[in-house]
Amino acid sequence: MSVLVYTESQEGQFKKVALEVASYGKAVAEQLGTTLTALAFSANDPSQLGNYGVDKVLNVTSASRFDAKVYANAIKQAAEKENAKVVIVSSSADSKYLAPLLAIELDAAYASNVVATPTEVSPFTVKRSAFTNKAFSFTSLNTDVKLIGLSKNAYGLVENSGSATTEDFSPTLLDSNVEVKSVDRSTDKVTIADAEIVVSGGRGLKGPENWGIIEELAEVLGAATACSKPVSDLGWRPHSEHVGQTGKPVASNLYIAVGISGAIQHLAGINASKVKLVINTDPEAPFFKAADYGVVGDAFEVVPILIEKLKEFKSQNA
Amino acid sequence: MKILVCISHVPDTTSKINFAEGDTKFDTNGVQFVINPNDEFGLTRAMWFKEKQGASVDVVNVGGPETESTLRKALAIGADGAIRVNTQPMDGLQVAKELAKVVQDGAYDLVIAGRESIDYNGGMVPGMLANLSGSNFINNCIGLEIEGNQATAIREIDGGKETLSTQLPLVIGGQKGLVEESDLRIPNMRGIMMARKKPLNVLEPLNTEASTTTNRFVKPAPKGAVKLVDIDHLDDLVNMLHTEAKVI
Ligand SMILES: Cc1cc2nc3c(=O)[nH]c(=O)nc-3n(C[C@H](O)[C@H](O)[C@H](O)COP(=O)(O)OP(=O)(O)OC[C@H]3O[C@@H](n4cnc5c(N)ncnc54)[C@H](O)[C@@H]3O)c2cc1C
Numbered sequence: 001m002s003v004l005v006y007t008e009s010q011e012g013q014f015k016k017v018a019l020e021v022a023s024y025g026k027a028v029a030e031q032l033g034t035t036l037t038a039l040a041f042s043a044n045d046p047s048q049l050g051n052y053g054v055d056k057v058l059n060v061t062s063a064s065r066f067d068a069k070v071y072a073n074a075i076k077q078a079a080e081k082e083n084a085k086v087v088i089v090s091s092s093a094d095s096k097y098l099a100p101l102l103a104i105e106l107d108a109a110y111a112s113n114v115v116a117t118p119t120e121v122s123p124f125t126v127k128r129s130a131f132t133n134k135a136f137s138f139t140s141l142n143t144d145v146k147l148i149g150l151s152k153n154a155y156g157l158v159e160n161s162g163s164a165t166t167e168d169f170s171p172t173l174l175d176s177n178v179e180v181k182s183v184d185r186s187t188d189k190v191t192i193a194d195a196e197i198v199v200s201g202g203r204g205l206k207g208p209e210n211w212g213i214i215e216e217l218a219e220v221l222g223a224a225t226a227c228s229k230p231v232s233d234l235g236w237r238p239h240s241e242h243v244g245q246t247g248k249p250v251a252s253n254l255y256i257a258v259g260i261s262g263a264i265q266h267l268a269g270i271n272a273s274k275v276k277l278v279i280n281t282d283p284e285a286p287f288f289k290a291a292d293y294g295v296v297g298d299a300f301e302v303v304p305i306l307i308e309k310l311k312e313f314k315s316q317n318a
Numbered sequence: 319m320k321i322l323v324c325i326s327h328v329p330d331t332t333s334k335i336n337f338a339e340g341d342t343k344f345d346t347n348g349v350q351f352v353i354n355p356n357d358e359f360g361l362t363r364a365m366w367f368k369e370k371q372g373a374s375v376d377v378v379n380v381g382g383p384e385t386e387s388t389l390r391k392a393l394a395i396g397a398d399g400a401i402r403v404n405t406q407p408m409d410g411l412q413v414a415k416e417l418a419k420v421v422q423d424g425a426y427d428l429v430i431a432g433r434e435s436i437d438y439n440g441g442m443v444p445g446m447l448a449n450l451s452g453s454n455f456i457n458n459c460i461g462l463e464i465e466g467n468q469a470t471a472i473r474e475i476d477g478g479k480e481t482l483s484t485q486l487p488l489v490i491g492g493q494k495g496l497v498e499e500s501d502l503r504i505p506n507m508r509g510i511m512m513a514r515k516k517p518l519n520v521l522e523p524l525n526t527e528a529s530t531t532t533n534r535f536v537k538p539a540p541k542g543a544v545k546l547v548d549i550d551h552l553d554d555l556v557n558m559l560h561t562e563a564k565v566i
């Protein structure tokens with residue numbers, strides 16, 4: 001028996017979520033008293049996962065680009081080969097795409113949005129977020145093989161002094177039924193999914209022409225930009241930036257909300273962020289109740305000064 | 319083309335979330351239920367296929383009699399018929415198995431579901447259903463066109479989007495973008511009157527067992543008070559973010 005993690009990479013480099021599922025997988029393997037195997041696709045340096053507790057890496061070099069069905073089936077073959085009883089994936093768009101397919105392949109119960117290591121191993125019970133972060137549930141998985149989707153940033157990276165053996169793995173690859181016609185990925189921008197820090201603007205910014213301060217603040221911090229729903233509905237910013245209950249979830253280390261009132265649907269989507277800073281003219285704005293740090297003031301005055309102070313800080317701590 | 323739109327019946331986004339029976343059940347007291355927002359986008363897209371391409375559109379929910387008002391709303395928006403599988407939803411796999419039977423028996427070509435439902439946020443039913451019914455699957459779908467047997471879909475990926483082509487039968491996990499917010503339909507009087515005459519078939523369930531059990535719910539711990547910083551002391555804020563919060 002073992003624990004298997006699916007470790008995603010992009011252009012051969014492991015994504016941060018891959019290192020996080022490895023760290024988490026190690027903790028689960030220890031809880032179960034077993035070893036941790038990772039499945040990677042075309043990783044340049046699979047042995048790197050040893051630093052995060054992986055004992056063995058199966059590296060698939062024959063697969064072409066991501067296809068949810070093909071990858072799910074390959075992960076199943078790896079799980080069978082390793083006799084894995086717990087299989088763990090991340091909450092990236094690709095992992096969330098393949099996980100339900102994999103659950104059927106493995107005949108496994110699936111818990112998504114898991115936020116901590118199992119509270120019990122028998123029955124196997126995990127804590128997961130529900131009601132878009134307005135609550136958590138404790139859920140037991142009652143099948144022989146269990147599938148876990150780990151929430152982003154819920155566990156973090158834990159380095160480990162171990163080393164990993166690596167093995168080329170050649171699963172039988174299914175034919176793909178989905179053909180990719182084109183990909184449109186903004187390569188120079190930090191994505192909301194990967195960002196440690198997210199800077200988000202609301203209707204308080206009055207119009208798209210005022211987004212310069214949001215972009216500059218994000219640039220100083222190496223952050224992704226986001227927005228509230230009305231801002232994307234009004235066409236001030238693209239839909240892909242809309243965060244909240246009906247938009248993208250945000251689980252960053254720092255979330256900075258500028259000119260956003262803090263409606264319940266907005267908060268639901270960003271609650272999983274660890275630290276929240278709110279800048280708003282209205283001291284009664286509901287967001288202040290959900291924030292860790294706040295500045296009551298006009299964004300057009302506060303943000304430029306904050307940018308200057310951050311630049312000073314960066315130059316001193318560089 | 320026969321389209322099935324999966325509708326989950328969820329608490330309105332403004333609902334206060336509370337639990338009952340020793341924190342084991344969601345407390346529905348005073349809660350308004352609505353069509354899951356992701357499904358609303360899907361239903362509106364289905365109406366486009368109906369009006370422009372002559373598709374027939376049924377809606378389905380796996381749930382108790384209390385969900386019929388939500389299904390009637392979908393009929394009032396324009397669906398031709400509704401199906402309710404008469405069992406309480408317990409987890410994604412159980413719901414997907416019930417839906418797979420409906421898809422098979424009804425020989426649907428296209429199943430439009432939502433990326434996730436906003437209650438349990440499983441994000442699992444559409445993919446499970448696709449695999450169980452042997453259909454192709456596109457998740458996080460923000461654009462869909464059908465020509466004959468051929469589908470062109472846009473999928474949102476981390477940091478962008480991609481355009482995909484595939485064939486029917488197809489299941490999608492849809493979301494905002496399938497149609498614009500401003501295109502969402504609100505039932506009008508005529509729709510509501512017509513909905514009364516449309517069929518709402520209640521089917522008996524397969525009674526598959528759930529593979530998970532939810533034992534208990536908890537709410538997040540209450541937050542400490544916000545630390546307010548004056549505009550003249552923003553360097554203190556930067557320091558706190560560095561030394562106290564350790565996020566920069
Ligand atoms: C079904 C449903 C789903 C929804 N889903 C989402 C969702 O996923 N995400 C989401 O964001 N919303 C969602 N909403 C909308 C939500 O209810 C709010 O309407 C929305 O979040 C408000 O956006 P806002 O804070 O940008 O704008 P407003 O509520 O208009 O707030 C603007 C804020 O800016 C402040 N302000 C004004 N001028 C300045 C200035 N110069 N400097 C600083 N502050 C200033 C004001 O004091 C105010 O607090 C949803 C609503 C519904 C009904």
Ligand SMILES: Nc1ncnc2c1ncn2[C@@H]1O[C@H](COP(=O)(O)O)[C@@H](O)[C@H]1O
Pocket residue numbers: 323324325326327354356357378379380381407410413430431432433434435436438439440441442443444
């Ligand atoms: N009980 C249900 N009845 C019908 N469709 C459902 C049900 N539960 C989930 N779905 C569909 O599956 C999607 C994703 O739900 P979930 O996997 O629960 O997050 C929803 O948006 C619906 O389209």
